[in-house]
Amino acid sequence: MAPPSKPEKSAERKRGSGAQYVYNILRNEIIDLTLEPGRPIDEIQLSERLQMSRTPIREALVRLAGEGLVTTLPNRSTVVTNIDFLNLHPFFDAITLMYRVTTRLAADAHKxxxxxxIRARQAEFAEAVMAQDALSMIATNREFHAAIAAAGRNHYYEALCLRLLDEGRRILRLYYSSFDDRLPREYVDEHEGLIAAIEARDIARADELASAHADQIVAQIRTMISRDTRHKIPL
Amino acid sequence: MAPPSKPEKSAERKRGSGAQYVYNILRNEIIDLTLEPGRPIDEIQLSERLQMSRTPIREALVRLAGEGLVTTLPNRSTVVTNIDFLNLHPFFDAITLMYRVTTRLAADAHKxxxxxxIRARQAEFAEAVMAQDALSMIATNREFHAAIAAAGRNHYYEALCLRLLDEGRRILRLYYSSFDDRLPREYVDEHEGLIAAIEARDIARADELASAHADQIVAQIRTMISRDTRHKIPL
DNA sequence: CGCACAAATCGTGTCGACACAGAAAATACA
DNA sequence: TGTATTTTCTGTGTCGACACGATTTGTGCG
Structure with missing residues (x-):
């Protein structure tokens, strides 16, 4: 709840970076669930915390609304977008397809x-798993797949993939922090398999592995959710 | 070049609608190529034309930047995003996939x-083709596929599909207005086929038809571009 | 005691003004 | 005449203030 870092009383930051600065902070706090889903975001309060006017804050909020991370209630307030557990199916569907498509493209078009x-991201991911650091694992996993998407060189897929990965981070974050924190080392091996398929430019295998990887993640999230459901409705 | 409609000197519009109003106008003008790609957008000029302060105009521009329709050059100006003819491949790739996926989902999940x-949109599309109105055809085609995407009930796919359709409108608009305006009636029949497959909940056929439909559109755009290239480099 | 209505409060939407960055114009110099 | 430097100018980024909508609080009447 404490402000992550007290920003300088004023200035120090370059002109034009204000909105970007606010955007980055809010985005991280939303994805990390520091700002819980559903919580209203008060522009004035934020402007006091970050020591700047409401204008750059509003710009950041508009951008976040465009990405679906916050929801604007006209003339009322803007709130952190809720995670819709009932409509997870579209999410699973889309992220599976995007994993497949981006990995295929990466196998085809990578330099x-x-x-x-990609290897550097994988190393960071493996390190996080070794350290049993769930939060770091979630973040580095995102970067790993983002690197693959970037290698595919299709901005449309890349953008959607990033959006899905960020939503996924919120969901994972929610469950990893409240339930078991054992980090399956299989993920590291699966990632290695993806890398090998990409390097070999074996599109079919890349597709297959990406599909399996997505299925496994979906299955794990589903498991966590069902566990959570049972927990929320005690007998 | 003339302002499409002189906005009331002031007021008349409801509170909170300002940014949305500007957003809609700019969006249409960008997609219609009334604002040519590359043209700088002057906030002050716009504020005078639309009779409102720069604040709602900036909000609209930020949103448009999020959708990639305008590009912000920090501390300089924001310009209408250029159509990148060299990188059309990712576009073709993505819109083909989205046509397929949304049509499949529509066949599976529609009510x-x-x-x-969808039928209403198709009627409007057919009407536009009959009337040989290229501009209207481009617009109604967009709405037709948007309706299919909506029926699929996957917001992620729907959002990407809408973005691609809008980019496609810009490209089509560019070529239909400068080259031949003969409107192929086959498109109407292809659309009918899509509707039939969706209604029959025949996912495989929906996929197949959507794929063929996309291929045909891509082929036609390619033809127009190659014609254009020849035109731009006379012997 | 409960409900309808009015007043106050809170927070957003919009505005006009100022400060700074970048580009263009003007000037100096070789 | 061409190039480097200074100056002007245009336009964005940010600010503080005001106005209106929505909610909440307070009040009067049944």
Whole structure:
């Protein structure tokens, strides 16, 4: 609940960076669930916390609304968008397809430099898993798949994939922090398999592995949700 | 070049609708190519034309930037995003996939009311083709596929599909207005086929027809572009 | 005691003004 | 005449203030 870092009383930041600054902070706090879903965001309160006028804050909120991370209630307030547990099916459907498509494209269109970046992300991911750091694992997993999407060189897919990964981070964050924190090392191996398929430019295998990877993640989330449901409705 | 409609000197509009109003106007003008790609958008000029302060105009621009319709050059100006003819491949790839996925989902998940809407859009489309009105055809085609995407009930796919359809409108608009305006009636028949497959809940056929439909559109755009290229490089 | 209505409160939507960055114009110099 | 430097100018980024809508609180009447 405490402000993550007290911003300088004023200035220090360059002109034009204000909205971006607010955007980054809010985005991280929303994805990390520091700002819980459904919580109203008060522009004035924010402007006091971040030591700047409402204008750049409103700009950040408009951007976040465009990405669906906040919801604007006209003439009332803007709230952190709720995670809709009843409509998770479209999410699972879309992220599975995007995992497949981006991995296929990466296998087809990647350059050597792309693979370097992907390997670096994978190393960070593996490190997070080794350290049993769930939060870091969630974040690095996002970056890993983002790197694959970037290697595919299709901005449309990449943008949708990033959006889905961020939504996924919120969901994962919700469950990993409240339930078990055992981090399955299989994910590391699955990622290695993806990398190998991409490097070999084996599109069919990349597709297959990505599909299986997505299925496994979906299955795990489903398990966590059902566990959660049971927990929420005690006998 | 003339302002489409002189807005009331002031007021008349309800509170909270300002940014939305500007957004709609700009969006239409960008997609209709009334605002040519690359043209800088002057906030002050716009505020004078639309008789309102720069604040709601900036909000509209931020939203449009989020959708990629305008590009913000920091501390300089925002310009209408250029159509990148060299990178059309990702566009073709994505719209083909989205046509397929949304049509499949529509075949699977549509309700009776969805079909009514789709049929209504198809009627408007057919009317535009009959009237040989290229501009109207482009617009109604967009609405037709948007209705199919809506029937699929996956917001992620729907959002991407809408974005692609709008970009497609810009491209089509560019070529239909400068080259031949003969409107192929086959499109009407293809649309009918899509509707039939959706109604029959025949997912495989819906996929197949959507794929063929997309291929045909892509082929036609490609033809127009190659014609255009020849035109731009005379011997 | 409960309900309809009025007043106050809260927060957003919009406005006009100022400050700074970048580009264009003007000037100086070789 | 061409190039480097300064100045002007245009237009964005940010600010503080006001106005209106929605909610909440307070009040009067049944």
């Amino acid at each position: 050597a430099s792309d693979l370097e970046v | 009776a009311s969805d079909l009514e809407v």
